[in-house]
Amino acid sequence: MAMVRMFVSEWQGFAGTVRASQVEVLTLSGMPGSAAGGHGTRATESxxxxxxxxxxxxxxxxxxxxxxxxxxxxxxQLMV
Incomplete structure (x- = not known):
């Protein structure tokens, strides 16, 4: 049961990382002068x-x- 809980927590952590990376990209996409660049065309930035x-x-x-x-x-290894 502990292994199942560990497995679930690992996947939840991975899902949280993926969600955070998506939010980060969305917040950078339209901000001039941000870490996304702030110059060039919108299509290039996108x-x-x-x-x-x-x-x-x-x-x-x-x-x-x-x-x-x-x-x-x-x-x-634990099962063997």
């Missing part, structure tokens, strides 16, 4: 932020997959 968001999502997915592999390996 494309750049979308690429940044995709890279962040890919990184989070890789980290989550690695955590799941480690977690499942630990569960298998």
């Amino acid at each position: 494309a750049r932020l979308q690429r940044k968001w995709v890279r962040k999502q890919v990184g989070l997915t890789i980290v989550a997959a690695g955590a799941m592999i480690v977690f499942l390996h630990g569960m298998v």
Whole structure:
């Protein structure tokens, strides 16, 4: 049961990170002079932020997959 709780908390933490990254990208998208740049056209900024968001999502997915592999390996070791 403790392993299930740990699994659920890991996934909730991952979901919270994904939500936070989406909110961060949305808040930066339209603010001139912000960390998003504040210069260039709207389409250029939007494309750049979308690429940044995709890279962040890919990184989070890789980290989550690695955590799941480690977690499942630990569960298998406990059962053997």
